[in-house]
Amino acid sequence: MLLSIVAIVVAGIFVGTSNLRIYRANMKELKAEFLPWGEVTADERILVVAPHCDDEALACGAVIHDAVKVGARVHVLLVTNGDGYGEMVRRLERAGPKTYIRFGKKRQQETLDAMRLLGLTDQDVTFLGYPDRGISAMWLSNWTPDNLYTSRYTKCDTSPYANSFRKDAPYCGRALLADLESVILSFRPTSIYYPHPSDQHSDHWGVQCFVQQSIHELRLRPEVREGMYVVHRGDWPVPQGLHPTMRLAPPACLTKLGMEWFGYPLTKEDVALKLRAIRCYKTQLPYMGEYMYSFDRKNELFSTYVPVEIPFIRAAQNSDTEAVWESVTPAMLDPVGDSVKVGFMSRGGDIRAVKCYCDEQNVHVRVELANLHSKRLDYGVSVFGLPDATATRIAVSLDSKGKLTGVGTAVLSGNTFDVTVPLDELGKWDALMVCADSSIEGRKIDRTAWRILLPTGIEAIRKPNPPPALDRPILRTPLAPVRKPL
Numbered sequence: 001m002l003l004s005i006v007a008i009v010v011a012g013i014f015v016g017t018s019n020l021r022i023y024r025a026n027m028k029e030l031k032a033e034f035l036p037w038g039e040v041t042a043d044e045r046i047l048v049v050a051p052h053c054d055d056e057a058l059a060c061g062a063v064i065h066d067a068v069k070v071g072a073r074v075h076v077l078l079v080t081n082g083d084g085y086g087e088m089v090r091r092l093e094r095a096g097p098k099t100y101i102r103f104g105k106k107r108q109q110e111t112l113d114a115m116r117l118l119g120l121t122d123q124d125v126t127f128l129g130y131p132d133r134g135i136s137a138m139w140l141s142n143w144t145p146d147n148l149y150t151s152r153y154t155k156c157d158t159s160p161y162a163n164s165f166r167k168d169a170p171y172c173g174r175a176l177l178a179d180l181e182s183v184i185l186s187f188r189p190t191s192i193y194y195p196h197p198s199d200q201h202s203d204h205w206g207v208q209c210f211v212q213q214s215i216h217e218l219r220l221r222p223e224v225r226e227g228m229y230v231v232h233r234g235d236w237p238v239p240q241g242l243h244p245t246m247r248l249a250p251p252a253c254l255t256k257l258g259m260e261w262f263g264y265p266l267t268k269e270d271v272a273l274k275l276r277a278i279r280c281y282k283t284q285l286p287y288m289g290e291y292m293y294s295f296d297r298k299n300e301l302f303s304t305y306v307p308v309e310i311p312f313i314r315a316a317q318n319s320d321t322e323a324v325w326e327s328v329t330p331a332m333l334d335p336v337g338d339s340v341k342v343g344f345m346s347r348g349g350d351i352r353a354v355k356c357y358c359d360e361q362n363v364h365v366r367v368e369l370a371n372l373h374s375k376r377l378d379y380g381v382s383v384f385g386l387p388d389a390t391a392t393r394i395a396v397s398l399d400s401k402g403k404l405t406g407v408g409t410a411v412l413s414g415n416t417f418d419v420t421v422p423l424d425e426l427g428k429w430d431a432l433m434v435c436a437d438s439s440i441e442g443r444k445i446d447r448t449a450w451r452i453l454l455p456t457g458i459e460a461i462r463k464p465n466p467p468p469a470l471d472r473p474i475l476r477t478p479l480a481p482v483r484k485p486l
C-alpha cells in the first residue's frame with residue numbers, strides 16, 4: 001500500500017516536472033524566428049478543411065478574411081459538425097441522439113455566423129456531416145461501406161444532417177475520401193489549409209490523412225500550396241488566454257523534425273475581427289474560451305508538407321542488415337519525450353524515428369525507440385498503399401505475448417522494431433502512407449504522424465500505376481452521387 005502511494009506521488013511529481021519543462025520550452029519558442037507565409041492574392045482559390053466547427057476560425061480566420069478582402073475565392077469544408085464535444089457530453093448526461101444532432105446543427109450555425117463575419121456567404125461553406133470523434137476510426141478500420149462506423153453520440157452510421165454534402169453520407173473512410181476528392185475537383189483550389197499530421201486530436205490527424213491521400217491521388221503536388229495548422233498539442237498555445245499582442249509560435253517539440261514553420265501576420269483590425277469571429281462559437285466558449293482566445297494573436301501559423309522519398313536497395317546488397325539501416329536516412333522523426341507516461345515502461349515505447357526502404361520483394365520499416373523495447377508493450381506499423389482504388393492497407397503488430405497480427409514479419413530487438421511487408425500483398429500502389437505506434441493493453445503510448453513515402457527506383461521491379469487524371473470522375477460504385485458543384 002505504502003509503495004503504491006509512493007509510486008503515485010513520484011509519478012505525479014515526474015509528470016508535473018515534465019509538463020513544466022514542456023511549458024517552458026514552448027514559452028522559449030515565442031522568441032524564435034520563423035519564415036513569412038506571404039500575402040494572399042486575388043487569383044487564389046483557398047480551401048480550408050476543418051475537422052470541427054471552430055477550427056476554421058481559430059487556425060485560418062485572418063487568412064479567410066484577407067482573401068475575401070482581396071477578391072480571392074474561399075471555400076470552407078467542415079468534416080464533422082462537432083456534435084459529440086466532450087464537455088457537452090458530460091453536461092448532457094441524459095442526452096439522447098436527437099440532442100446531439102440538435103447540438104451539431106447549433107455548431108453549424110456558429111460556423112456560418114463566424115464565416116459571415118469574415119466575409120463569406122453560406123454557399124462558401126460545406127458540411128460533410130461525418131461523425132465527431134469517429135474520423136480516425138474511419139481511417140484505420142471502418143474503411144468500406146460494408147463496415148460502417150456508428151457514432152457513439154448520435155447513434156447514426158450515416159449522416160442525419162439534411163445539409164450534408166452527400167445525402168445520408170455513409171460513415172466509412174471511402175465515402176469521406178470520395179467526398180473530399182469531389183469537393184476538390186469541383187472547387188479546384190490553388191491552396192489547401194488542413195490539420196498538421198502531428199496534431200494530437202484524433203479527428204485532426206485523421207482529417208489530415210484523408211486530405212493527404214486526396215492530394216496525392218489527384219496529383220495536386222506541387223502546384224497546390226499546402227498550409228498545415230496545429231490546434232491541439234498538449235498545453236499549447238502558451239500562455240493560454242487572450243494575448244493579442246503576443247506571437248503564436250510552433251510547439252517546441254515540433255520545431256526540430258525537419259519541417260518549416262511560417263507566420264501569417266495580423267493587423268490590429270484583423271485581431272479585433274478574429275476575436276469577434278471566435279465569440280460566435282457560443283457553445284464552446286464556456287468550456288474552452290481561454291484556449292480559443294489563445295489563437296487570436298499577432299500571427300497565424302502554418303507548416304508545409306513534403307512527401308519523403310525512400311530508397312530502393314536491391315536484396316543482393318542488403319545481406320548486412322545493420323549496415324543497410326545505418327545508410328538509410330529516417331523517413332520521419334518523432335519528438336522524444338512525447339509518449340504517454342506509464343512508469344519506466346513508457347521509455348521503451350517512445351518512438352524516435354522511422355526508417356523505410358524497398359527491395360525487389362518487400363517494404364522494410366524500422367522503428368527506432370528512445371530506449372530498449374519493453375516486453376509489456378505492443379508495437380505496430382501501418383503501411384497503406386495509394387491509390388485507394390488499387391492498393392491494400394496493411395497493419396502489422398506484435399503484441400506483448402509475441403503474437404503477430406497482419407501480413408509480414410515483425411522483430412523486436414534492442415531499441416528497434418523491424419517490420420517487413422511483401423510488396424505483392426500491397427496490390428498496385430505508387431506511394432505509401434506509413435505510421436508507427438506503441439501501446440499497452442490497448443492504450444496508446446506513442447504514435448508517429450502519418451506520412452506519405454514515395455519509393456524511388458521502384459519502376460525497376462514493377463510497372464508504375466497510371467496516375468488518375470484530375471478530371472476523372474471518382475468512381476466508388478457503392479456510393480450515391482454527390483450533391484452540387486461548388
Ligand SMILES: [Zn+2]
Nearest residue numbers: 051052055231
Ligand atoms: Zn477541432
